[in-house]
Structure formats: structure tokens, C-alpha cells
Amino acid sequence: MTNVGNEYGQVLNSVLTTGEGAGLDDLCQGIVQQYRDAGEPQPDAIYVDRDCCSDRGVGPVLKGFRPWTSTVRLDVFHFMRRFTRSLTTEHHPLYGTFCSKLSSCIFEWDMQDVCHLKEAKRTRLRKKHQGHQPTDAQVLASISSKELAEHCRRKTRGVEETRALIKSLLDSMWQLVDGTGLHLINHDHMSRVWEVQHFACIQDPPGVQLYTNIW
Template identity: 70%
Template sequence: MFLWAPMRMWGIPLKCTSCKRKMHHSGIYTKVREVIDVDSKYYLVGGDYPRCSKCMIPVCPWSSEILQQLDPSHRNKFPAVLTTQQALDWKCVTMLRPRMVGNRAQQVMQEVHSKEWARQTIVYLTDCEVHKKSCVLTQSEPVYQQPPTFCRLPLAQWFETVHTNEVLGHLDEMKGIITSTYGRILKLDSTKKITKKLAGGIENTAMWMSNIGNELGQVLNSVLTTGEGAGLDDLCQGVVRRYRDAGEPEPDAIYVDRDCCSESVRLDVFHFMRRFTNGLTTEHHPLFGTFCSKLSSCIFEWDKSDIENLTQAKRAELVKKHPGHNPSHSQVLASITCSELAKHCRRKTRGVEEIRSLIQRLLDSMWDLTDTTGLHLINHESMSRVWEVQQKHLPCIQDPPGVQLYINNGSKLEKGGKALDVLRCARGSSSLESFHKHQCRFIPGT
């Protein structure tokens, strides 16, 4: 509880801002404010309710009109910044200020300490001024010491050492939490983004960062290796041992970008499709996007029941948006976006022979396509070699039989009065790409 009563506590004469008359006491201010502090909350009570003796206008005891009439020493005693409904302690306001040198804990504490030092210095200098005026009556010459200088806090390394020692006290608990992460569908992917940031004595000591994640977006393990594929056997054996020691069943599938074609190790379809771009003349060709879209259609097909539910929801939504208009089936399909399809509909891979036939027909139909300058989309020699090699991976990109690859996140999204499931796909290793980007941005430097 904090009592704010400048008139009664310090006897400071306050004046009305409109008529410049002296204000007097008029009782207790009835509104109590809850102030948010760094680690707790407290209440702010206005003890005096100032009122002008002429115009009889009451004034809030912590309003800007009152605070501006106080000297800096007494004004700094007010502990918070108030708005219409909420109040925030000055220590929290200090932490919210922008800093040019960074937002580390050491800089925040440095600023909090410096503000408290400045506040106490103002109080000391104000008391010296008051004492100096009283010495006029005794005709004595007062002597005052200079306020103490501000003592800077220790270096950031000391704070980091203390933080490290505190974390080490929870090392067993943290290891238990990290190694208790499992999953039914794993993804393995490698990147060079992080290793390019290594500097100093460890520069060029590692070439790849490899991560294993699960279908929920959680990362099970991360390792630095000297080459792509080097040392990953130990990584995988460690994950297998973790499952075995915990009594967990083996994962249903693991998606990789290379070294695939086994019973549970499968090739990510995204990387399978990316290999076809090596057979194209350039990725900047106007037909590049069309080719990739058609290639995806050759591999996947949408679940008919999910498409029907989404179509009914979009039709009801269009009817509600445009009353009296009955949209056609083509208009409803045209209103469905790619993000809505990915969010509410499931996809499954076609059969091996069907995919082989559809891709072959796609290539046959686009062999001789060119842009307006006569540049071919497909390089015949390169694409023939790519297609010959990739046909052996067609069984590898098939969905594992009996494995549920889509997860319902438990929420419903209403469209046109119909509740649709929000689905998350566990297929492929592309979800690790966003984690690689996060790792790269998290590590400072270029």
C-alpha cells in the first residue's frame, strides 16, 4: 500500500490551474489504483483530495496538474505512471525504454541502478537547498559534500557466469526434459546456414548442422558434422537407444533428403521434386511455376470428403456474403485458396505406377514448350537423366501404410456456419527448414 498525500505530508501549497487560487483539503480520494510492479502488485491511495477554494473543482491527487507544481525531489517520490484504467511502476517503465546498446539484463540493471542513484542525488541536493535557506537566519556558511559518484555494475561476463552457475543446478532436470521428447514420425535434415557463422579458432571445423525433429515441430537432437552424412550413424543410433531405454515403440517413419529407400526411411517429396529442377533450363522461366504445380498434382491427390466439406462451407459463406446469388460449382472452387486447402484438407500419394504414368505424360506434354524468346523450359538430356534416376524413388515417396500423417490440432474454424477441422501434416522434412532459419537468426553475427 502506498499513500500519496503531498499537501498533508509536506505542506506544499498547491494552486488551481484555472483561477490560480490556493487549493484546500476536501477529504479522501475514493479511487484506489492497482499498480503493476516488477515482481508483484501494490495499491496506490490518494490521501488528500485537493479542491479549489473558488471554483470548487476537485483535482486528482496524482494528476499532471499536481505533479507539475512539485519540485523534482518530491515529484520523484511518486512511484508510478498512471493511465485511465491501469498503472505501472517506474521500474517497469525503465525496462520498457529502448536501448541503443542492446536489451541484455546487464544493461537493464545498469539503467535501473542509475535511475535510483539520480533520484537519491536529487533528494540530497534538494535537502541541501532547504538547509541553506535556513542557515540565513543563523548567518552561518554551510559546507556540503559532493554527492557520491555513480558506481557502475560489474561486466556482463560476471552476470553470465552467475546465470550459468544457476542453470547448472538444473542440469539433470533439463537433460530429462530434453531426452523425454519422442515422436511417431521423425524428420532429418542438414543445413550450412549455422556453420557459416563460425568464427575464430573454430572456423571451418564443421560443415553441416543436422537436426532431428518430430511431427509436432519439436527437435530431438542437433549435431555439428564435418561433412554431409558423416557421423549421422551415431546420431541415429543414439535416438534409437533413447527410444529403447524409455520403452517407446520405434518410429513409424523418418523422412530424409538422401540415403533413403528402406522400410522406414523415406525420401521427402519436396526434395524429390527439387531434383527435377536440375533438368530445367532455368528456374526463372515463365513456365517454371506451372511445371512444379503440375508435378505436385502428379504425386498427390486430395481427400474427396475433405474437399466436399470445404466446398459446402465456402458455398454457404458466399451465399451469406452475397444474398440472393447462387454460386456455381466453378465459382466456389475458384474462391478456395491454397492456404485453406492446406489447412482443412488432407492429401495422400498416388500409387507408384499412377505417379510414373502421370509424370511421363507431363514430361511428354512439356518437352518442346518455350517462352516468347524461344527458350525451352526442359533440357532434354538433363531431364532424361534425372527422370531415369528418380523412378527408383517412386516407392520411397509413398505414404507409410496404416500411418496417420495428419494431426488435428483440436481447434475448429467456422466458415459459412460449418465447423472445419484445422489439420497439421507430418509428412516430409520441410518443417525443419523454418527451425534452421530460426537457429541462424538466433546466433548473432554475419
């Protein structure tokens, strides 16, 4: 089953075949025709689970969606899955820690959004404590992870910073084991995954609005 959806979570087209890869050209060209019939411009970006780039001219995604020239990016979820599948087991006690740190290596909070949230929290704390001015530490301590995700956008860090942070993460957890001596990382598999990753393929496309305004 191959599905193609839009930024609103709507499925635009799908194909169910008995063999992998069959029918994809008709699937893609069907969507191109839908956009043409509706008078809609091509999408700014197409996110995929693989085949995000090509060293030899036009990649397979844009060949399917011809004549579009959209930016093609690898979905970060699938990028992260390549790394988490190189861990020995999802039941390892450090599995969740690794996933959380991996996400932090890729994304950073939009500082303008964070500043707005901090000011809103600061105002609320002043009212709650009869005008007492809270410290920065108190303001930060009052912000939950749920509130951060609710009110602040995230963006990718850039190729070099992402590569350096993930390498540092792997170096720090490479030899970690659980109470039975089971390693967190499958060394052979992770080494192969590291060698073939294209960090440019997960970066936010310049000028593309990745968040939908719901207000």
C-alpha cells in the same frame, strides 16, 4: 550438418562434421537410445533426403537406426528438387508452372475433406444470398487455394498414376522455350533423373497419420 527432427518440427539430434557421412551412426543410435530411455515406440515412418531404399536387403537408414524396422520414405520436397534441378534455370518464366504441375502429379486432395469444405461454403453462400441455392460452379469458384490448403488434406496418388502423370507433364513441356529460345528442360540431365526415380519411395505409408490435429 545433418539434423534429425520429429513431426513437431523439433530437432532431436544433429551432427556437424568436416566430412560427409562421418558421425551418422552415433547420431542415429543416439536417437534410438533417446526413444528407449523415454519408453517411446519406434516411429512409424522415417523421411529422408536420399538413401530411401536398397535393392540388397536392409537399407542404410535402417542400418543406422538399428534395431528399428520403421518404414523409410523419400521426402517429396527432395524428390521434386531432383526434377527442378534438371530445369535450365529457376528464372525461366515457366519454372513456377512446372513446379505447380509437378506437385499436382504427386498429390491429390482428400475428397471427403473437399466435400465438407464445399458444404460449408454452400451454407455460407445461401445465408449471404437470402436462401438462394448456389450451383456447384459457384461454390467451387468461392473456394480459394489458401482455404483448400487450410481445411483439406492431401495424399499421394499411387505409384502408377504418379509415374504416368509426371511422364505426361515432361512430354508436354519437353520442347518449351522462353522468348529467347532457352529451353525449360535440360534434356540430358532430366533423362538421367527420370531413369533412376523410385516412385514407390514417395507414397504415403499405409496407416500412418501424416497430419497433426491442432483443434
